[in-house]
Amino acid sequence: MTLPESSTFPHHVAAGCLHVSRVDSGLSDEQWFRLPKQWNPFFRSDQELNRSIVASGVHHIELTESLHKCTNFPLELQELLFEVALAPFAKLFRHHWIELEFVRSQDDADINSLVRVYLLPDDKDRSLINRSNKPLRRHWNSLLSKLDFSPSAWKGKSNGDRSFQPALMQPPDQDGAEPSLLQLFNTIPSPKPSPDYLLDSNDREYCRSLLNCDIPGLKTQLFLYQREAAAAMFEREAQPSQRTDPRLCHVVDQNGDPWFFDYITGEVLKDGRSYEGVSGGILAEEMGSGKTLICLALIAATRQQPAYRPEMYTAPIIVRPKLGSLADMAAAAGSMASVPWRSYFSREQCGDREYTNCLDKIEQNPGWYLMPRPAPKRVSRQPEAFEQQSDKVYLSCASLVIVPTNLLEQWKDEIAKHTPDLRTLVLTKAQVPTTIPNTLSLLQYDVILVSVTRFERLIDNRIKDKHGSWVLLSPLAQVHFKRIIIDEGHALGHSTLAKKSNLLLVVEQLQTSARWVVTGTPSKGLYGVDGSCAGRKELSHSQERKDTEHIGSIAAHYLNARPWANKVLEDGDTTADWRVYVMQTKNNNEVQNRRRQSVLKSTLDSLIIRHPKSELSRLLPKVTEKTVYIDGSYQDIMSLNLFAAYIILNSVQSQRVDQDYFFHPKQRKYLDELVSNERQASFFGGNFFTATDIHKAVLTAEEFLQKGDVVISKEDDCLIREAITFAKMAEANKTREVSSRCFEVPIYIEDFPGREYAGVLSSWAVDGKGGDKMCTIAPLVVVLQRYVRPWLSSPESLEIVFNSGTFATYGAKARNKAMGGVPEIIQRGEGPSSIAFTDKDDKMYKDVSKQKKARSGTLEWADVNDTLEKDEEIAKPLVKCRLVSTASAKLSYLIDQITKYKDEEKILVFYETENVGWYIAGCLEILHIPHLIYAKNLKAERRAQYVATFNEMSKFRVMLMDLKQAAFGLNMNSASRIYFVNPVLNPQIEAQAIGRARRIGQSKDVTVETLVLRGTLEELIVERKKKMTQEEHRRIKSIMDDRPFYEWFQNARILPLPDVAADDGPGQMAPLAVPVPLFGRGSGQIIHPDQDLLAKGERESSDRECATPCSDNGGVGSSFGRKRPLSMAADAADAAAEDAVDKKPKKPAKGVRFA
Incomplete structure (x- = not known):
């Protein structure tokens, strides 16, 4: 058979074929054998399209007299085929949407025939043919779904392999591996800006200045990747490139000619369709790579250029x-x-x-322009009743930067350090919005820096006018900003069309030329792997769907990226549903899966600016990570065994079936609390389970055995008896009793001052015993240090105090106060109790307190240390007093490490519960090691001040950080040693925490140690973490949602105790590698909460609008404090929970000793 020339229908796409069998044709045998055996076009009984003369307004071709083509295809057979086999597509032919050719195949007993289909593209002859007919569009899509696109069918062979997808212009890789979202993210090509591409001469100069780092006002030399990123950002702002509609698949027809196909809508285009790229995008460089500096460089380079109308x-x-x-x-x-x-x-x-x-x-x-308000949704019946209003909008050089509250101070510091000449306006939390400068005043600034909290409050000023249009009553709405930058803007991904966040709703009311999101992780699962191995570290399917959805939300609702932001009412285009094109469930159709990945890759490449981690690795500091396995002390193992004993007693007595069983679904809340407490007990658990609680549990278990009402197995009998025996031993342990009474970690000190005098050791020891080593707690040591402070360098005066008996008397009072009256709140997870030794009614304490006086005009308190000359020595009775051990093996290890490295390196210690942070802080204070606590109860402003102080002040060597507060974007590159008190199961949380120190600009290698108590649950956490998939990490809200952890707790067992005598107090402790002196020049000081904190200038009150240029106030205030000494812990006023916008203030955790 002969093939027609490719020019048979030059305006059409030679798409594919329809298979028509003899049975389905509706023809008799005689009629079937009359069908031509060579390709013949179908007759057309209507007027030919006149493409040379196109009359305006012609939208449809009416049927007229017959005009036959020269063909050997009998007309009556064609009509019969249109009545039966081709009935659904007859109208498409008659309305000129398709052209057809027919041949009777001779491959298989002459029982099949083929119909070639030529598609008229949707972008051809639109003035002649109406393509908006919905019934015809349905027939069109049905036709496309039935086409065989295989070359063999096009050649007339009906028995070849069929293909229901057109051939791609660029065939996919043959490795068969479908790229994941994480792989696509980590293989985004590096930006390669080209200034010569820009048409405007000023734009070319700005771009060159960024690439050459010749930026007026920038004090810092940029790395090459930072210059490239900043220049690429500017290119996207100044001249967004044209990008092909990602919904269109580039394919070829049977003649090898290219065309474009939308698999979802069935749209066929000959020339494709392009959109102007987004003016803005997502800056997604790695954590610690200097994204803030990149943004500041862009702002500084273009500060002279106003926004365009x-x-x-x-x-x-x-x-x-x-x-x-x-x-x-x-x-x-x-x-x-x-x-x-x-x-x-x-x-x-x-x-x-x-x-x-x-x-x-x-x-x-x-410069300014008039922006018409949207037309009313409901048009009045009286047209004259509506008069469209316009708002006057001023063109500005300013960039609006919106940052999380805890990063506001960091941004101010970065501006002051890198671009001090930028005129900056800072807007923080306020009760009223009227203090924002007027519109013309806003035009004078280069940067308007506003916290997310403050910005979201503008939602209260968003109202509807009388025509139903939303209007923002704020000077910010009358300014056309050059760009809006939202730092750590990944939260925008949670918005949907039906439920937008307040942040997004306010942004929509502002005018800007470009929109940027700055984040190292555009979504939860997209974090750090090298580009070289990106394809092998997969996300779970569920997590990948969530991440994909978040990216689509940012693209459609914030960046307004087309086609994803197309509106229903837009003429000449169609809406694009991200969920349909990108988020369809993966199936066995390889072509559809690759098509979806192609759409996603095209979108990611057009929106995101980033360099692969492999290009930045040489600039980032080396990170050495290791897991430190520690043998628990006698007290550690005892505490953990108590939890095991409780689980065993409960399991056996409940027979593991009824509602009293810990693992019954109705007991889940209490089980989670038990698990949380046991995890805390791996650091210290002596505060759990009082002697009374243990005694009651033992009595109940013994009564259960005596009654014998329930038959238990021999194994359970052994387990419950072992648990009872152990519980009795724990109940009688004196050191553990001290822990449960005072809610503190017992510590041992040697060479206690005045030990040779009668009653001294028994008065100050929490267990009432004397000896070479004495058991006490950190708050009592603070009281001791404060008490002897006046005589720190006077051994004679100390002898008098010791000999008079007042020292022993004061110690007894302090000890009694520490051991009694403590609210039992720790076991309920409400935070540690504060034990305040502020005996201001006690005459002896008053005698010491009289020596304090306030300095006029300063924030510091003058203490008795002011009278201690530098050349004076510490009194001999105090010099030898040293801390030698603690009840917590991890605490002892941390003390060893901190005292070893504090002089050379700054240290971050991440903890998970407030109690643990409290215990560490207590020991650091008695060792007079300056430290700060970044706790969740702090106000965001104070947290920011702590970060600035820690980074800039050499005095503060240790920062204790709540792991949950290891916020995105925090820069703490002054620290080079990191300790995780407990192993972190979620790798992203761990990566974020390490990212606080592993940053560009870090001058030292970073050492990371994770502390694991040997033989405990923590070993399982380490092992499971290596094997868990992203899907498993996403699924579990608690470790009890993971089966291996669940079974570990179900099968709890008593661990063997170290071979130590029950009455050997010191032997039950974890010794320090090197004992640490407790008395020095810094011991016993009473420090004002604000002393030594970084203060570049007086800061406005947090309840007022801060509308002062950053360069005027230095960016950091001094009206916030740090952690107070333990002796002042009762005063927790300024440790109140952070104010929440539009929420009632939270009550502070009782007795939390954080400031």
């Missing part, structure tokens, strides 16, 4: 009340055209000459 709004005609001066008219013309006039009057251009009058005229005539 949107093309959709015409230039207003300025009407003056009287004839304006030439200077006014020239200044107005330049401003309306967004001429970068500041650069022409810069010192570099003008030297010593000043053009004050010119500058004044330009500032008096800012």
